Amino acid sequence: MRPYRLHLPLLAALSIAPVIAHAQAQLGVTLTDSRYKTLSRADCAADPQETSNFSVSWNAALTTGVQERVYLASSSACDDDAEDIVELRALTTRTTQVGQFPAANSTEELSAATLFGFYDDACGGTEGISKSVYLCVRVYGDDTSKVVSSGQVTFALDSQPPPAPTGVTASALDGGISVSWTASTGATRYAVTVASGATVVKTVEIAGGNTTSTTVSGLVNGTAYTVTVTAYDDAGTDDDAANAATSTGVSATPQLAQGFYDLYTAAGGTAGGGCSAAGGGLGAVIGLLSLLRRRRAAVGTIATGAALAITLGAHEARADNTGFIRSPRRFSLAVKTGNYVPEVDNNLVTTPYATTFGTGGALLWRAQLEYDLWTRMGRVSAGLALGTWRVEGAGRVSSNPALTTEDETNLELTSLTPYLSYRADFLWEQRSIPLVPYVQLGWGVVPWSSSKNGTVSVVNGKEARGVQQGLELTGGLQLVLDAAEPDKAASLDDDFGINSTSLFLEYSRMWWGMGGALNLDGGALSGGLMLAF
Numbered sequence: 001m002r003p004y005r006l007h008l009p010l011l012a013a014l015s016i017a018p019v020i021a022h023a024q025a026q027l028g029v030t031l032t033d034s035r036y037k038t039l040s041r042a043d044c045a046a047d048p049q050e051t052s053n054f055s056v057s058w059n060a061a062l063t064t065g066v067q068e069r070v071y072l073a074s075s076s077a078c079d080d081d082a083e084d085i086v087e088l089r090a091l092t093t094r095t096t097q098v099g100q101f102p103a104a105n106s107t108e109e110l111s112a113a114t115l116f117g118f119y120d121d122a123c124g125g126t127e128g129i130s131k132s133v134y135l136c137v138r139v140y141g142d143d144t145s146k147v148v149s150s151g152q153v154t155f156a157l158d159s160q161p162p163p164a165p166t167g168v169t170a171s172a173l174d175g176g177i178s179v180s181w182t183a184s185t186g187a188t189r190y191a192v193t194v195a196s197g198a199t200v201v202k203t204v205e206i207a208g209g210n211t212t213s214t215t216v217s218g219l220v221n222g223t224a225y226t227v228t229v230t231a232y233d234d235a236g237t238d239d240d241a242a243n244a245a246t247s248t249g250v251s252a253t254p255q256l257a258q259g260f261y262d263l264y265t266a267a268g269g270t271a272g273g274g275c276s277a278a279g280g281g282l283g284a285v286i287g288l289l290s291l292l293r294r295r296r297a298a299v300g301t302i303a304t305g306a307a308l309a310i311t312l313g314a315h316e317a318r319a320d321n322t323g324f325i326r327s328p329r330r331f332s333l334a335v336k337t338g339n340y341v342p343e344v345d346n347n348l349v350t351t352p353y354a355t356t357f358g359t360g361g362a363l364l365w366r367a368q369l370e371y372d373l374w375t376r377m378g379r380v381s382a383g384l385a386l387g388t389w390r391v392e393g394a395g396r397v398s399s400n401p402a403l404t405t406e407d408e409t410n411l412e413l414t415s416l417t418p419y420l421s422y423r424a425d426f427l428w429e430q431r432s433i434p435l436v437p438y439v440q441l442g443w444g445v446v447p448w449s450s451s452k453n454g455t456v457s458v459v460n461g462k463e464a465r466g467v468q469q470g471l472e473l474t475g476g477l478q479l480v481l482d483a484a485e486p487d488k489a490a491s492l493d494d495d496f497g498i499n500s501t502s503l504f505l506e507y508s509r510m511w512w513g514m515g516g517a518l519n520l521d522g523g524a525l526s527g528g529l530m531l532a533f
Contacts, residue, residue: 001202006051006052006169011351012346013400017367025148025149025150026149026150026151027058027059027137027139027149027150027151028058028059028151029056029057029058029135029137029151029152029153030056030057030058030153030295031053031055031056031153032053032054032055032056032057032075032100033053033055034122035237035238036053036054036088036112036155036237037115037154037155037156038155038156038158038234038235038236038255039112039115039155039156039157039158039235039236039237040158040159040233040235040236040237040241040242040243041123041124041159041161041243041312042078042236042240042241042242042243043112043237043241044112044113044115044116044123044157044159044513045113045123046112046142046241049111049112049113050111050112050131050237051102051109051110051111054110054112054391055100055101055102055110056100056101056110056135056137057098057101058092058098058099058100058137058151058227059097059098059099059158060099060139060149061097061098062094062095062096062097062147063094063148065093065139065141065142066093066094066139066141066148066384067091067092067093067094067139067140068089068091068092068093068137068138068140068406068533069087069089069090069092069137069138069140070089070092070101070135070136070137070141071085071087071088071089071135071303072085072086072088072115072118072133072134072135072421073088073136073137073152074118074131074132074134075134075507076131076132076154077101077135078134078136078137078138078150078152080138084188084429085136085411086118087116087394088108088110088135089101089103091140091144092394092447093291094139099137099443101135101137101246102487103511109338110135112237114316115133115155115157116157118133119131119133119157120138123159123162123498124157124159125506127160127245128158128159128160128161129157129158129159129160130156130158130159130160131157132153132154132155132157132273133142133154133155133157134152134153134155135152135153135155136150136151137150137151137152138150138153138277139184142258149265151508156235158233158235158243159235159243159475161231161233161243161245162184162185162186162187162231162232162233162243162245163184163185163186163231163242163245164184164231164245164246164247164248165181165183165184165187165229165230165231165245165247166181166182166184166207166247167180167181167182167252167421168169168181168192168227168228168229168247169181169192170225170227170247170248170250170251170252171252171405171406172230172252172253172254172255172403172405172406173215173217173254173395173406173407173453174187174254174255174257174395174407174452174453175214175217175218175219175220175254176215176216176217176218176252176254177194177215177225177227177252177254178194178213178215178220179214179215179217179227179229180212180213181212181213181229182212183210183211183212183245184209184231184245185233186209186233187209187231187233188203188208188209188232188233189205189206189208189209189231189232189259189423190205190206190211190229190230190231190232191203191205191206191229191230191232192204192206192214192227192228192229192230192436193227193228193229194219194225194226194227194229195224195225195226195227195228195249196217196223196224197225199468201219201225202216202218202219204216209374219254220254220255221255221256222253222254222255222379224251224252224253225227225251225252225253225254226249226250226251227250227251227252228244228246228247228249228250229246229247229277230244230245230247231244231245231246231317244503252302255398255399255405256397256398256399256494257395257397257405257407258395258396258397258398258401259356259394259395259396259407259409259450259451259452259457259463260352260353260356260393260409260410260411260450260452260457260464261409261450261452261457261459262396262398262452262457262467263352263355263356263396263401263463264349264353265460265466266342266349266350266352266460267345267348267349267350267351267352268349269344269348269352269517270453270517271466271468271517271518272459272462272463272464272465272466272517272518273462273463273466274463274465277483287521293341300322309522312353318524326493326499326500327368327497327499328374328533329368329372329499329532330371330372330533331367331369331371331372331381331532331533332370332372332381332530332531332532332533333367333368333370333371333527333530333531333533334367334368334504334528334529334531335365335366335367335368335528336365336366336368336504336506336526336527336528336529337363337364337365337366337526337527337528338363338364338508338524338526338527339360339361339362339363339364339524339525340361340362340364340389340522340523340524341359341360341361341409341490341511341518341522341523342512342519342520342521342522343513343520343521343522344518344519344520345519346519346521347519353411355396355398355401356393356409356484357391357392357393357410357455358393358524361391361522362389362390362391363389364387364388364389364415364524364526365387365388365389366385366386366387366388366415366528367385367387368376368383368384368385368386368528369383369384370382370383370421371383372495375495377426378422378424378425378426379421379422379425379426380420380421380422380424381420381421381423382418382419382420383418383419383420383421383440384417384418385415385416385419385442385443386414386415386416386417387414387415387416387417388412388413388414389414389415390410390411390412390413391411391412392408392409392410393409393410394406394407394408394409395407395408395409395452395453398508407452407453408452408453408454409451409452409453409457410446410450410451411448411450412449412450412451413446413447413448413449413520414446414447415444415445415446415512416444416445416446417442417444417445418442418443418470419440419442419443419472419474420440420441420442421438421439421440421441422438422439423436423438423478424436424437424438425478425480427463428429428480428482432483434480434481434482434483434484435477435478435479435480436475436477436478436480436502437475437476437477437478438475438476438478438504438506439474439475439476440471440472440473440474440476440508441472441473442471442472442474442476442528443469443470443471443472444469444470444471444472444510444512445467446468446469446470446512447465447466447467447468448465448466448467448468448518448520449464449465450464450465451464452517459470462498466518468512468514468518468520469512469514470507470510470511470512470513470514470520470521471510471511471514472510472511472512473508473509474507474508474509475506475507476504476505476506476507477504477506478502478503478504478530479499479502479503480500480501480502480506481503482500489501492526497533498531498532498533499532499533500530500531500532501530501531501532502530503527503528503529503530504527504528504529504530505525505526505527506525506526506527506528507523507524507526508523508524508526509523510522510523510524
């Protein structure tokens, strides 16, 4: 209650109400240190309380006879006649334009315990609270019935922690532990703690309330650890003061795990050691360039031959079997994919590929560009194909490879293949048969690598990567889609220069194990789309 109240008849009170409302102005009340805006149970229970930076300030015109009051209220309306307000500074005459609470060199105090005490002296008790309390400042005129300015700052009081994480699991990795849990409602971050007995070995901070897994590395294989996950909310003046709840502990013991390359090496495989396996292919390219540089006559001969081949290539416009005059055709683009299974396990003591990845393979994706060289009784083209392939599997327990771990391992490769092709497209262009058989012969250069947990594997100082090379032979059959919709095919040619569109099915046999130790020989039945321009 106000220490001073002017009692007026109801009629008089009504008569001055518009004047009071018109005269009242809002104070610019601010919290000096914004980190105190949301307070936690830890802030409330701290001993000693932080009060030096815990202050509120405002600015109001200094007028003779003006009085000021500071108090706590449960409503942002700051009703100074409410019964539950808590007086912080009694009505006093203003002496400075800039106000502050607590005042300098005074016994006034503003602390988290004071603010929580507005509702509960025990920081919210066992159940905790989630409420707001308002520090209110009011400046009165020549009597307390005239509020000339007012303002407030909001403190959020939160002593309720988020729920403790549930569903915590910890799985062994090689030198680490994979941890997962169910998200806690209201959590804004987590901390995963790994302990050996009573000793905390490592703590991993996790930002974001929706993150529910992490990996803790740098642990000792064969040592049993206890893992807990703590959920934090965004209350508190600093990270250590946030409300927190910790899960029950789960156990895991890291153990030595083997990836594909470990098993491959143990089975007698010798491939790897970086790019040394590429010596033959790269050396051949360098030698060819040197030869051409020394023998300029050869360069001239090859250039002349290429020019003649292109001239004979008949890049002229021609009428197809529908009578439509098509634009000159120069090149084609194709994308294709098919399942590829390398024959890595052949001639090894055990089956590292099948043990790690199973007997299946993965999709080999390839894009190819062909340039037409000759177009008499079919089409001879020079092409370049670029491919990528990756297979993934689980790590294996070192002492028992039949058992899997949470470790991830892979084998991946890219392929670069220059080739020549022959397509019997006279069957379509001259005889209206929309089926075009073709063959391709190329030489593939195939860089490969194998990783465990995202890092290239190393065994006995040898890295799991290298380059293989070898022949490729492909046979396939095109289905020319122009036959089904000749008018639309003509429109594509007019509008976009797409001379022809085909679907195709082919089988490729790769002898990519030639000249290297890793057997990447294999086959792929692929399908794709080709556009000719």
